Amino acid sequence: MANLHPVKRALLSVSDKTGLVDFGRALAARGVELLSTGGTAKALREAGLEVKDVSEVTGFPEMMDGRVKTLHPVVHGGLLALRDNENHVGAMQEHGIGEIDLVVVNLYPFEETVAKGAEYDEVIENIDIGGPAMIRSAAKNHGFVSVIVDVEDYTPYLEELEANDGQTTYALRQRFAQTAYARTAAYDTAVSTWMAEAVGGTPRRRTFGGTLTQTLRYGENPHQQAAFYTDGSSRAGVATAQQHQGKELSYNNINDTDAAFELVSEFAPENGPAVAIIKHANPCGVATGATMAEAYNRAFDCDRTSAFGGIIALNQTLDAATAEAITGIFTEVVIAPDADADAIAIFEKKKNLRLLTTGGLADPTTARLAPRQVSGGWLVQDRDIGRISMDDLKVVTKRQPTDQELSDMLFAWTVAKHVKSNAIIYVKDGATVGVGAGQMSRVDSTRIAARKAVDMAEAMGLPAPLTKGSVVASDAFFPFADGLITAAEAGATALIQPGGSMRDDEVIAAADEAGLAMVFTGMRHFRH
Template identity: 85%
Template sequence: MPDLHPIKRALLSVSDKTGLLDLGRALAARGVELLSTGGTARALRDAGLEVLDVADVTGFPEMMDGRVKTLHPVVHGGLLALRDNDEHVGAMDEHNIGAIDLVVVNLYPFEETVAKGAEYAEVIENIDIGGPAMIRSAAKNHGFVNVVVDVEDYAEVIAEMEANDGQTSYALRQRLAQTAYARTAAYDTAVSTWMAEQVAGTPRRRTFGGTLAQTLRYGENPHQQAAFYADGSTAPGLANAVQHQGKELSYNNINDTDAAFALVSEFDPKDGPACAIIKHANPCGVARGETMLDAYKRAFDCDRTSAFGGIIALNQPLDGPTAEAIAAIFTEVVIAPGADEDAKRIFAAKKNLRLLTTEGLADPASAALAVRQVSGGFLVQDKDVGRVSRDDLKVVTKRKPSDQELDDMLFAWTVAKHVKSNAIIYVKDGATVGVGAGQMSRVDSTRIAARKAQDMAEVMDIEAPLTQGSVVASDAFFPFADGLITAAEAGATALIQPGGSMRDDEVIAAADEAGIAMVFTNMRHFRH
């Protein structure tokens, strides 16, 4: 197997014509014979390039609406033949098969067709067959054949040909082959994932794919390598956000920013401004407000200490006054649907602060998969899109909650879905005032959240912590009454929890004794 091998014949068949003409001209200038099909051939000819139709080589016209054009022994023989194997070379001579040294293929726009909401039949028609077959044939024979599936690789192929008198190196062909197999794998993943959504039941096989979006400096810790891959989604979110300033995002920045954006997307902008502040993937403050500045300040007042160096997400565009307040402390990332010029100007003085805009919010009810790797496999589940309304709540205590308590309980319940279990959230007047996350004991989370509120009362120089008169949300049931009693001692007046404990009666009795109103949701929000 040679290191350097010449490109004398190339087959070009692309859906995305970006860079095609420059590539075609560069190849033709080096005397490379061009084979092509359909629209690609027309584009090359219109640019004045000489092109041979694949149909003229195979002796068969394109047929069945273009479904059959390159699936032919003359094409795949030209790709798969080992040039240093006498039997293969003899077969090529006997059957008049010309070697193909370069394949340039990008596939039918299946992912884009699904993303635009096309009907089933149109999606099926955009499943490429001949393209993946050629890519895989060329990639298998990368000892002799170059296969290019990304526009980004056009320049490198031409550069190697220029440097090596029309030849490419084995190292390049090997890398191109790996990229090609990853592309067909990702393409098949998109098809199989879409098909799984059309068919009832749990698929026997699951695959996941992505395209490198960013090589990261390191992972959670400096000794871990890391990268960020995008799955091709066009929905508003981190992968499609525009970064206006600041150094590149780190692994932890991306993880935390995604958590912040998912949480703030729960709050419809039509209902008013909302702000979420995240630290280590957990909320340390969430609030609604009359203005975005008001929402930020109320979220900040939940836990000012933890907010330092945190991630801030907004459900409406960032404005100048809010940006000025945020800039007063060290903040890692701000993500919002947009930002006005005043906000951008204020942040420009903070060179390390990253500002991301998304042109929209995530759909909190959208169907998606949550995937986690474990030893030897993956855990896959639906994303938690569970929500409850007032009509879903069951009052289980003698005292019924007031309208304000109900509003705060639903707010707290929404936040609870985004807090690591065991999760306890105190809320008052549409703002978190204490968050307890990730503890092994639910009563410990209740105590920690209350203690944080006490600490903030001292910082804010107020007489009593804001947990006085608050409501509490618990992401899962209270197994004992001790957690509820702790919440009551902190000043909570109402509580929302799933219910379902063997000791529900004991917990309800404790609530009645403390004069607390309590509702059951019959829904749990574990987040591990």
């Protein structure tokens, strides 16, 4: 195998015609013979290029609605033959097989077909067979054959030919082969994932795929390498958002922005403005309001200290008044469905502030896989989309909750789903007033959340912490009465929790003794 190998014959068969004609012209100008199929051949001919149909080479027409056209020994023999192997060369000569030095294939738009919600049969028809087969054959024989699967590789390939008098280096062919195998792996992942959802059950094998969107400066810490890959989903969020200003997002920015947007998407825009402020993937303030600016200020008042350098997510369009309020402190990222011109103009004065718009909210009711790598394997589960309504609540105390308490409990319960366990959330009048996250003891989370409320009351000059008259949500049951007693001491008047502890009777008795109202949900929201 020689390092340099000339390119004399290329097979082009692409669904994405971007840059195709210019690339074909550049190859033809170098005397490369062009083989092609279907719409690709038509596009090249209409541009005035001489093209030979693959059917002329194989002696078989395209058949079965195009399902069979390149699956032929003349094609795959031309791709797989080792040019320095006498037996292979002899077989090519005996059977009239010509060498193919370059394959350019991008696959049927399977992912796009799924994303648009196509019916089962249409999705099946968009599973490419011949394309992946040619890609894999060419990639295996990268000692001699080049394979291109991405439009963005047209230019570097032509630069390689220019630099090497119409030849390619082994290093380039090897690099393109790796890209090709990753593409077919991601494609098969998309197909198998879709079929697993369509068929149901637990598949024997799971794969995960993505396309590089951004090489990140580093990961959670500067000594960790990192990159951002997207899975082709059209779901609104950080992966599909438009960035209007500011430097590139970091690993932690992306992680926290996703957490913020997923949380705020729980609050439907038609029910009014809502804002979530996130720090280190945990909410430090969530609130609703009559206006977006009011919702932001109420969320900010939950924990002004932690909000510094945080991520802010809005469920409606960012307006000028809210933008002005946000620029009062340093903020890393703001993400919203949209932003008006005045808000954008205000943010432009803050060059380090990133503004992302998504065009809509994420659907909080759609199950998605949430994989997590562990040593030697993967844990895979559906994302937590559990929800409750008033009808799901079971009052277990002597005192019935008021309507306002019930409303606040449902709000607190929604937030609890997005707080690292053990999670305790104090809420008053549609705003968090204390958040305790990620503690090993539930009572510690209860104390921390209450302590933050005390600190904020002192900083704001309030006569009492906002936990006075609040409700409390716990993401899992109270295993002992001590957490409930701590919440009562902080001024809480009602609690919402899953129930199900061996000591439920003890906890209920403590609530009754303290004059609290308490409801059970029968559902927990662990978030580790």
